[in-house]
Amino acid sequence: MARKQYPLRIDPEIWEAVQRWADDEMRSANGQVEWILRDALKRYGRLPGGKRPQRGDEDTTE
Template identity: 95%
Template sequence: MARKQYPLRIDPEIWEAIQHWADDEMRSANGQVEWILRDALKRAGRLPKQNKQASKKRET
């Protein structure tokens, strides 16, 4: 899967909290942001179908 690059403007305190969370979970900050977004999309029922199948494969 190709990755889309996107410049992100974010409050420094929020970024610091994400970085700490990522460190706790042994992820990069970028990986943590992607995980947060994917989780929010899943919870809202808005995750595209092809990504649902890919995430199911990763969970097993």
């Protein structure tokens, strides 16, 4: 599968957290970002196999 390249501007603190998470999961940071995005897209019904959240189901944790 071809991959789209995209320059990402991100807060260094967020990138460090993603890198630590990737290390824990034995993934590259790029792979972790893709996994995070895919998971969020599925949860919000933006990819096949995902479900749209019902009103009140949104994750409001920060």
